Amino acid sequence: MQPIYLDHAASTPMRPEAVAALQPYLAEIYGNPSGSHRASQLAKTAIEAAREQVAELVGATPSEIVFTGGGSEGDNLAVKGAAWAAADRGLDGIVTTGIEHKAVLGAAHRLGREGRRVVEVPATTDGIVDLDRLADALDERTAVVSVMLVNNEVGTVQPLVDVAALAAERAPRAVVHTDAVQAPQWLDLRAATAVAQLGSLSGHKFGGPKGVGVLVVRDGVDLVPLIEGGGHEWGLRAGTQNVAGIVALATALQVTDARRDDERTRIGALRDRLERALLDSIGGAAVNGDPTRRVDGLLHISFPGVEAETLLVALDQEGVCAASGSACSSGAIDPSHVLAAMGLERDRALSAVRFSLGAASTADEIDAAIPIIVACVERLRVAAA
Amino acid sequence: MARVLVAMSGGVDSSVAAAIVRDAGHEVAGVTLKLWGGETDSGCCSVSDVEDARRVAAQLGVDHYVWNLTEQFEAKVVAPYVDAYASGRTPNPCIECNRTMKWGTLLDRALALGFDALATGHHARIVATAAGPRLARGADPAKDQSYVLGVLGEHELARTLLPVGELTKDDVRARAAALGLRTAGKSDSQDLCFVATGTRDVFLGARIDRRRGRFVGTDGAALGEHEGIDAFTIGQRRGLGVARGRRTFVVDIDPERGDVLLGDRDDLLRDEQPCIDASFVGAVPGRDEVVLVQVRAHGAPAAGHVHEDRVVWREAQPRVAPGQSLVFYAGDEVLGRAIAS
Numbered sequence: 083m084q085p086i087y088l089d090h091a092a093s094t095p096m097r098p099e100a101v102a103a104l105q106p107y108l109a110e111i112y113g114n115p116s117g118s119h120r121a122s123q124l125a126k127t128a129i130e131a132a133r134e135q136v137a138e139l140v141g142a143t144p145s146e147i148v149f150t151g152g153g154s155e156g157d158n159l160a161v162k163g164a165a166w167a168a169a170d171r172g173l174d175g176i177v178t179t180g181i182e183h184k185a186v187l188g189a190a191h192r193l194g195r196e197g198r199r200v201v202e203v204p205a206t207t208d209g210i211v212d213l214d215r216l217a218d219a220l221d222e223r224t225a226v227v228s229v230m231l232v233n234n235e236v237g238t239v240q241p242l243v244d245v246a247a248l249a250a251e252r253a254p255r256a257v258v259h260t261d262a263v264q265a266p267q268w269l270d271l272r273a274a275t276a277v278a279q280l281g282s283l284s285g286h287k288f289g290g291p292k293g294v295g296v297l298v299v300r301d302g303v304d305l306v307p308l309i310e311g312g313g314h315e316w317g318l319r320a321g322t323q324n325v326a327g328i329v330a331l332a333t334a335l336q337v338t339d340a341r342r343d344d345e346r347t348r349i350g351a352l353r354d355r356l357e358r359a360l361l362d363s364i365g366g367a368a369v370n371g372d373p374t375r376r377v378d379g380l381l382h383i384s385f386p387g388v389e390a391e392t393l394l395v396a397l398d399q400e401g402v403c404a405a406s407g408s409a410c411s412s413g414a415i416d417p418s419h420v421l422a423a424m425g426l427e428r429d430r431a432l433s434a435v436r437f438s439l440g441a442a443s444t445a446d447e448i449d450a451a452i453p454i455i456v457a458c459v460e461r462l463r464v465a466a467a
Numbered sequence: 468m469a470r471v472l473v474a475m476s477g478g479v480d481s482s483v484a485a486a487i488v489r490d491a492g493h494e495v496a497g498v499t500l501k502l503w504g505g506e507t508d509s510g511c512c513s514v515s516d517v518e519d520a521r522r523v524a525a526q527l528g529v530d531h532y533v534w535n536l537t538e539q540f541e542a543k544v545v546a547p548y549v550d551a552y553a554s555g556r557t558p559n560p561c562i563e564c565n566r567t568m569k570w571g572t573l574l575d576r577a578l579a580l581g582f583d584a585l586a587t588g589h590h591a592r593i594v595a596t597a598a599g600p601r602l603a604r605g606a607d608p609a610k611d612q613s614y615v616l617g618v619l620g621e622h623e624l625a626r627t628l629l630p631v632g633e634l635t636k637d638d639v640r641a642r643a644a645a646l647g648l649r650t651a652g653k654s655d656s657q658d659l660c661f662v663a664t665g666t667r668d669v670f671l672g673a674r675i676d677r678r679r680g681r682f683v684g685t686d687g688a689a690l691g692e693h694e695g696i697d698a699f700t701i702g703q704r705r706g707l708g709v710a711r712g713r714r715t716f717v718v719d720i721d722p723e724r725g726d727v728l729l730g731d732r733d734d735l736l737r738d739e740q741p742c743i744d745a746s747f748v749g750a751v752p753g754r755d756e757v758v759l760v761q762v763r764a765h766g767a768p769a770a771g772h773v774h775e776d777r778v779v780w781r782e783a784q785p786r787v788a789p790g791q792s793l794v795f796y797a798g799d800e801v802l803g804r805a806i807a808s
Contacts, residue, residue: 392579396581
């Protein structure tokens, strides 16, 4: 039985175009892009072509594209790198939100232990950062403002334009970073990230490979690198580049961008069908995150009276892959810090499951998944009664 | 064929348990419980143990899941453990974990998911009798864990498999090696998973205001000061730090005054042991019946008669610290348990 994969927010299958683009760079074109001979030049050319491609797709110049080892690395480089670089200017404030990915929060916590002032602004119950609280947190000495573009658990789109405007007014010396890892499938990055000076992406969230990402660093933004060495990537990320991964990432982003509008419409209709069916068939089911301000592929839904951790096993045993909270490295599910920051009550938070659809999702899969989900919830509710 | 959920700790016993259940033709899934993520995560629930369990499951070709029960473990095992010491009792957290976590939440979830049984790597046996399933000592006397499973009743036993209980530890390691399991040579877990060896007072000190007080002799003489009653257990001999010129035991603890009473071994001897919360797998043994009573995980049982609220010893026995489990046996079979009071 082929599993029904409803966990695209965790990772996506690689787009066939990206798989094809990657192939020549495994065995045929293997030179070190930093070398001087022809073998190296082929690799170097491929990276620079990918850089131009990505720059165009995110609305940046090639010199503003830094290839990284993924989303978490980009988040760390942005938040720590900008905070360290701002120390010379006497800036010591980090302002972020309680609904960020752990990569941003982990970087912020590290900076807090180094003695910086860190504020995590909560979200409102609809999963949107509380702008009033954000405004209160900003000041003249704020170095970094980091607010994600799309939340990875509930799928809400954050008001980055408003965040940037508040930052410009109240924290004029701060740089604005956005973790845009969940955005490329749903938002045109040229417009959506335009107001940020730093933006992180991860290849495997939009049909590219794992272990490769992008940090957009606007010209003029100072960063201290995490990895130092041979001066690769404008001196911001030393280490021989992942040539095959970079080429595939660029291809995946190109395909994603070209098909975005069509795929959004199609996937959004599937998500809505799934949501309607679950709300109609399962008493007490409740959607989390503002339904009018979330990305098309995501359904975050609570089934009160059912433990999400058990439900996920029941679904997996029936061939449906879904997720809940944020999986830690052991595979255990930690109680969601995002739902806590939204102020969701405990039973609703512990019974919440995330179904995330993507380019590979089909109507047949959704139609097959609906009765399985309904039956699993029913069974667990009967057992708990 | 049945559907069996195997509790896989990442150790050799539960690895082999999973293999035996699978080879018996059952449909198997493994689950590892993440119980403790605290500052002293040293034992059965660290990430490397989860990884070992996952790798073994993959080797056996069975599904594997991880459940995060840290909040429940804190509420149902750790907090009562701390409370017990704070009030001068000596808890059995492993037994509480078995009762509330493994044969509580885990068994409930397994049954809700449609599994027919829960299997673990404990060294004990479940034997079918005319009266129903009964727990019995494991085949390896040195590794027998029936004491910590003394809380299981018929409902639990009827839905439990203990496949390594029929094997000696050497057999288990040999089976693991023959299967090429990565856990074959792994050492046995020691002590508590949430308190590093020898650091109980540090752990408790971080959670409670330790009740300092005096050492007092049975004659009422003051014998010095101590840092907290939680460091002591009735019957304890080692680590007292008091010189009385002869073998000295903790014979009582007064949590109100903070006194730790010291005396000789004879001062511990009692004809009866009061107890609470007695429960039995099957029929309640008659007062005339001689049962064997075990008062610690590895210790020789003593003969006595079980009454509702006490055990009447055949020969005087040292007092059992309040909070410790008394497990009742007839031969190798577990009859039930109670808690010393």
